[in-house]
Amino acid sequence: MTDLSSFPVTKKWPAKNPDIIQLYSLPTPNGVKVSIALEELGLAYEAHRIEFGAEGVKSPEFVSLNPNGRIPALIDPNGPDGKPIGLFESGAILVYLAEKTGKLLPADVAGRYETLCWVMFQMGGIGPMFGQFGHFFKYAADKVANNSYPMERYRDESKRLLSVLEERLKTRKWLMGEDYTIADIATFPWVRGADVFYGGREALDYASFPAVMAWLERCLARPASAKGLEIPA
Template sequence: MSDLTAFPITSRWPAKNPDIIQLYSLPTPNGVKVSIALEELGLAYEAHRIDFGNNDQKSPEFLSLNPNGRIPAIIDPNGPDGKPIGLFESGAILVYLAEKTGKLIPTGAAARYETLCWVMFQMGGVGPMFGQFGHFFKFAADKVANNSYPMERYRDEAKRLLSVLESRLEGRQWLMGDDYTIADIATYPWIEGARKFYGGADVLEYARFPNVMAWVDRGLGRPAAQRGIEIPTRD
């Protein structure tokens, strides 16, 4: 049986089965990237809910695994050279899981790097811009009631990014064509999050992006996504 006592986070969220991947997350657009990937890959894992309402992400135990205090994070007891490894940042975790299994990422070098470009596009563009849009549109609307600039800035940048995706998906089923990859898993939960959680579909003019919306629905229709998008379960 694996010994995870070197990871202080396990003192607060003990592993029932320390021989499988430990996921510390919440069903947010960032969090479900990893649970969807784990479900797609068929990897055994145990999910631990990090409750933002209790500031779990700022606890010393969680910060011991991710100093940045953000979900998701994982511990893989069977990491490189058979040793446990802790990882944070959703993009890095997706790359790790794909390379660990040899799935959800092309084997050819050129296609692999192209896939990573689209993962980074999400990490550096879609996630931050959609997140800021949602903040000002839903959570801080009262604070910017007399200044429309913040919401408009992030709204317009989100729409620009949707235009990039719309063009990329013309004639393609997935971002890499016929192959479903971590680039898709990284990205479509954010588009769905802005629609479902932020209620921003009309403001972002989703109807103008039929390729994007069809792609989101294809992704969400996958059985692994339907399971992963609800993990960890909501209280």
Template sequence: MADLSAFPITKRWPASDPTVIQLYSLPTPNGVKISIALEEMGLPYEPHLISFGTNDQKSPEFVSLNPNGRIPAIIDPNGPDGKPIGLFESGAILVYLAEKTGKLIPTDAAGRYEVMQWVFFQMGGIGPMFGQFGHFFKFAADKVANNSYPMERYRDETKRLLGVLEERLKGRQWIMGDQYTIADIASFPWVRGVDVFYGGGDVLELAKFPLVKDWVARAAARPASVIGLNVPKRD
């Protein structure tokens, strides 16, 4: 049986089954990327809720695994060379899991790098920009009531990025065509979230991006997504 005692996080969130992947997360657009991927890949895992309400992500135990203090993070007891490995950053975890299983990523080098560029497109564009839009639109609206610039800036950039996705999806079921990959998992929870979580669908004129809307609906309806979108369960 794997020994995870070298990871201080397991003292606060003990592993019931230390032989499976330990997921430390919250059902946010970033967090559910990993639970969805794990479900798609059929990898056994044990979820641990990291509550923002009690600043769990800033606790010494969590920061010992992710010094950046952000979810998600994992421990895989069966990492490279059979040794446990801890990982943070959702994009890095997605790539790791895809390469570990050979699933949700093309086997040819050109296809692999094409997927990677779309994963990084999400990490560098969709995530930060959509998140800033949501912050100013939903959570800080009172603070910028007399200054429309922040919300308008991130609204417009979010719409631009939606346009990039709309163009990419022309003639394609998924970002890579017929193959569902980690590129889809990286982005669709964020696009879903700007409407479902932030309530910004009308402001962003999502109806003008029908291919994106249909793509999100297809991705969210997958059995793995239905489960993964609610993992870990909130208290």
């Protein structure tokens, strides 16, 4: 049995089976990226629900795993050289899992880097911009009731990013063509989330992006997506 005692997070959220991957997360657009990938890859894992706030993501135990105090984070007891490794940042975790298994990332160097470009497009663009749109559109609407600029700024940038996806997907089944990759897994939860979490479908004019909407439906239809979107319960 693997000894994970060097990771303080396992004291607050004990591992029932320390020989499998330990996932610390919530079913948010960022969190479900990792659970969906784990389901796609068929890797055994144990999910721990980490709430927001002082007892969850801001607790010393969790911060010891992710200094930034954000989900998701992960411990792989069978990391490089067979030693346990702790990871944070959803994009980094997706790359790690893909490279660990040799799946969801093209084997050829050019394809690999093109896929990583689209992962970084999500990490640096879609995630932050959609998140800010949602904040001002839904959660802080009362605070900016007399100033529409913040919501409009992030709405318009989110729509611009959707137009980039639209052009990419007009002639492709997946972001990388015929192969489903971590680029799709990184991105589609945010496109779904802007509607499901923020109610932004009409504000972002989803009807104007038919290729994106068709791609989103294909992503959601995958069995691993259906399961991963609900983890941790």
